[in-house]
Amino acid sequence: MPNILSIETSSACCSVCIKTDHLETQLYENNAPNTHGEIIFEFIKTALQESGISKEDLDYIVFGSGPGSFTGLRVGCSVVQGLGYGLKVPIIPISSLRITAQQAFEKLNSKNIVVINDAHMEELYVGEYKCSKNIAVNLKPDYSIHKDEINELVNSFPEDFSFIGNAMHFIEKDLQKKIIYDFAPKANFSFNIAADLILNQKFVPAEQVTINYLSGESQWKRV
Amino acid sequence: MQILGIETSCDETGIALYDDNKNQFIFESLFSQAAKHNLFGGVVPELAARDHINKLLPLIDEEFSSKNIDLKNIDAIAYTKGPGLRGPLMVGTAFAKALAFSLNIPTIPVHHMEAHLIMAKYEADSLLYPFMTLLVSGGHTLLAKVNSPDEYKIIGESIDDAVGEAFDKTAKLLGFKYPGGPEIEKNALKGNLSEIVFPRPMINSQDFNFSFSGLKTAVLYEIKRLKEEKKLDFQKKCDVSLAFQNAAIECLVKKSVNAMQKENCNQLVLSGGVAANKALRKSFKYEIDEKNLFYPDLSRCTDNGAMVAFAASEKLNLQRDHEIKVNPRWSLEEIDHG
Numbered sequence: 001m002p003n004i005l006s007i008e009t010s011s012a013c014c015s016v017c018i019k020t021d022h023l024e025t026q027l028y029e030n031n032a033p034n035t036h037g038e039i040i041f042e043f044i045k046t047a048l049q050e051s052g053i054s055k056e057d058l059d060y061i062v063f064g065s066g067p068g069s070f071t072g073l074r075v076g077c078s079v080v081q082g083l084g085y086g087l088k089v090p091i092i093p094i095s096s097l098r099i100t101a102q103q104a105f106e107k108l109n110s111k112n113i114v115v116i117n118d119a120h121m122e123e124l125y126v127g128e129y130k131c132s133k134n135i136a137v138n139l140k141p142d143y144s145i146h147k148d149e150i151n152e153l154v155n156s157f158p159e160d161f162s163f164i165g166n167a168m169h170f171i172e173k174d175l176q177k178k179i180i181y182d183f184a185p186k187a188n189f190s191f192n193i194a195a196d197l198i199l200n201q202k203f204v205p206a207e208q209v210t211i212n213y214l215s216g217e218s219q220w221k222r223v
Numbered sequence: 224m225q226i227l228g229i230e231t232s233c234d235e236t237g238i239a240l241y242d243d244n245k246n247q248f249i250f251e252s253l254f255s256q257a258a259k260h261n262l263f264g265g266v267v268p269e270l271a272a273r274d275h276i277n278k279l280l281p282l283i284d285e286e287f288s289s290k291n292i293d294l295k296n297i298d299a300i301a302y303t304k305g306p307g308l309r310g311p312l313m314v315g316t317a318f319a320k321a322l323a324f325s326l327n328i329p330t331i332p333v334h335h336m337e338a339h340l341i342m343a344k345y346e347a348d349s350l351l352y353p354f355m356t357l358l359v360s361g362g363h364t365l366l367a368k369v370n371s372p373d374e375y376k377i378i379g380e381s382i383d384d385a386v387g388e389a390f391d392k393t394a395k396l397l398g399f400k401y402p403g404g405p406e407i408e409k410n411a412l413k414g415n416l417s418e419i420v421f422p423r424p425m426i427n428s429q430d431f432n433f434s435f436s437g438l439k440t441a442v443l444y445e446i447k448r449l450k451e452e453k454k455l456d457f458q459k460k461c462d463v464s465l466a467f468q469n470a471a472i473e474c475l476v477k478k479s480v481n482a483m484q485k486e487n488c489n490q491l492v493l494s495g496g497v498a499a500n501k502a503l504r505k506s507f508k509y510e511i512d513e514k515n516l517f518y519p520d521l522s523r524c525t526d527n528g529a530m531v532a533f534a535a536s537e538k539l540n541l542q543r544d545h546e547i548k549v550n551p552r553w554s555l556e557e558i559d560h561g
Contacts, residue, residue: 037317041324055325070269071310074276075317081280082321086294207284211276223264223395 002059003051004194005044005083006187009036009076010068010096011117011166016043017188018051025050027188036075044079058089060203062190065093067125067142067214068117077211084206092194092203095212097127099185100164101136102193108180110162114154115183118167122147125214135196144214151175224298224539225249227322228532229279231315232307232335233362234260234271236278237528238286240297243536246345250286251529254278261401265391272310279318297328301535304332306362331535335526336363338534339494341372343517345533350517355488357479359503360495361387361402364433364475366482369492372537378482379431386471387497389435393442393467397460407464408500414465415458419445421470431482433474442467468502476506483511492517499524 001021008015014036015029028043030036048055063080066073084091097115104110113136115127124147128139145153150170154163154177162178163171171179197203224244230237234256240249256274260266287294302319305312316332323330340356355378358365364381384392387404394403399410421441424434445463449455483491491511497503498518507516523529 037313041320044324070272071313074272074310074314077276078279078314078317079321081276082318082323083325085280085284086322086325207280209280211273213273217270220263220267220270222262 001195002198003053003057004060004062004191005047005058006062006064006190006194007040007044007076007080008064008096008099008185008187008190009040009072010064010066011072011184012069013184013186014039014043014072014075015187016040016047017186017191018047018053019188019191020051020053023051024188024191027186029186031184033069034071036072040075040079055083055087058087060092060194060198061089062092062094062187062194063209064096064099064185064187064190065210066096066212067119067144068096070213073211073213077209081206081209084209089206090203091206091209092197093209094190094193094197095127095138095142096185097125097142098129098136098138098193099190100183101127101129103186103189104162104164104180104183105131105134105136106189106192108162110164110178110180112157112161114157114161114163116150116153116163116165116167118165118170119144119215121215121219123215124150124167124170126153135193142212142214225296226331226532226535227283227297227300228333228528228530228535229300229302229315229319230335230338230526230528230531231275231279231311232303232305233311233526234266234274235526236275236282237526237531238279238282239528239532240286240292241529241532241536243539248529248532249292250290251527252282252286253527254282255525257402264395264401266308268308268310271308272314275311275314279314294326297326299323299329299331299535299539301331301333301531303335303338303531305335307335331538333531333534333538336365336495337375338530340367340369340492341534341537342519342523342530343492343494344537345529346519347517349514350490350492353488354490354492354517355479355483355486356492356494357475357498358495359386359475359493359497361385361391361404363495364435366431366479368486368488372534372541378486379433379478381433381435383434383436384439386433386435386475387495389439389467389471390497392439393464396443396446397463399460402496404497404500407468408502410461411465411468411502413458414461414463416465417462419462419466421445421466423470423474426474426477431478431485433478435471435474438467438470468500472500472503472506475503476510479507480510490515490517494519494524496525
């Protein structure tokens with residue numbers, strides 16, 4: 001098992017975790033919006049200390065690449081780019097919705113999962129996943145919808161789907177679906193996905209890492 | 224030592240590697256987002272931050288790879304800590320900290336305006352402390368006396384809009400593209416001195432502060448009048464540009480010259496994006512002996528990474544002074560953490 005540093009900053013929660021061949025550190029997390037920049041290096045340093053490896057021993061860095069909080073993602077992305085480039089370590093970007101789905105699978109044993117998060121400005125981020133060989137796999141690429149479309153979307157899925165995320169309050173109460181409220185992605189749930197991506201050589205050099213915002217430039221008014 | 228400078232305070236991604244032993248830049252590189260923000264009529268902070276993320280590391284990698292420079296040659300990373308747009312500043316800062324952490328080297332936070340005004344020192348050995356500086360950009364209009372690289376006295380500043388902002392807004396009112404400053408300058412060259420005369424706000428005030436919002440409003444009403452009278456053709460737009468530029472420049476020049484007299488400074492540094500305006504430079508040459516007038520190379524007037532790296536080097540030089548000084552009664556509360 002290679003030494004992996006995982007960073008997830010797409011929600012109000014900033015979380016960092018390291019996995020080596022003999023241990024997984026505790027999850028270092030801080031659930032306070034807009035403080036990622038203040039705390040992330042302390043988390044990385046402490047996790048390195050607990051893991052017993054030095055930063056030069058890292059083999060991969062996992063980056064929860066969104067969609068989610070623009071500012072949080074940019075703190076995470078900049079840190080990952082700087083570390084990856086300086087240490088010459090490849091980066092494994094993983095959708096933050098996929099990490100959330102993996103979490104639901106590992107913690108609650110949900111097999112078919114739709115992650116729906118509030119994107120603000122009346123939009124929602126949606127990720128559709130199923131569990132295959134113990135890993136959350138995309139049914140289709142993550143996408144965004146208008147918040148008014150949420151009930152129609154939720155209704156379109158069969159009974160065996162669970163709905164997870166911070167946009168659950170937009171769903172009508174009388175829809176008979178399995179709903180799990182507030183499920184922020186955590187860095188430690190990306191390791192199994194990362195192992196699969198490493199096997200399939202799905203990693204990139206730091207200079208190619210980008211954020212998946214899902215929302216483009218259309219919301220800004222052009223002259 | 225070699226210092227990597229990173230500037231991301233607004234809409235330019237700038238990097239440079241400065242060797243302070245040789246007093247030269249090993250490389251300088253800049254990506255301007257102006258074309259993107261032109262579509263929106265001004266800087267959109269969120270989109271600026273997005274572009275910094277996409278451009279900063281590729282710019283750095285291109286320089287280090289193509290010039291075959293080992294990252295381990297870098298001794299420190301300087302970054303713009305502020306003032307500027309929060310999102311864009313955050314990108315440069317987080318990246319600088321992470322790269323420095325990975326290379327086990329220190330970071331040096333740099334004040335954006337300080338970097339602008341100190342850059343003139345790089346290009347002119349004859350510039351000596353103390354000197355007066357006029358910093359004019361889209362975000363700032365400031366007169367300061369520079370006693371040393373870490374001692375500034377603000378003599379005057381704009382009480383409302385920055386002069387560069389007034390240039391940009393006038394350009395927008397006239398239908399010119401963003402950034403408006405160079406458009407006003409270009410079209411003013413085709414303008415005629417006409418009956419259009421704009422006010423020179425605060426020009427006779429006893430202090431050294433500036434005001435540009437009244438000038439901007441006067442331009443707004445004049446353009447409105449010309450539109451209503453269906454007289455706002457291209458020539459009239461050029462005439463308005465010239466009249467506006469003359470008014471703004473006269474305020475800047477008069478206050479600067481007065482401030483120099485009051486503070487007994489005979490050398491003036493022009494810095495910031497508006498310092499690239501050739502009409503402004505020409506007006507100052509009428510008032511100040513050319514040997515006492517300094518401004519960065521035109522390419523370094525706008526935001527860039529070179530000024531960040533150089534300003535950091537100047538600060539380090541201060542720390543490496545050879546004075547043998549002790550402070551027997553040094554209080555814990557007097558420690559300066561920068």
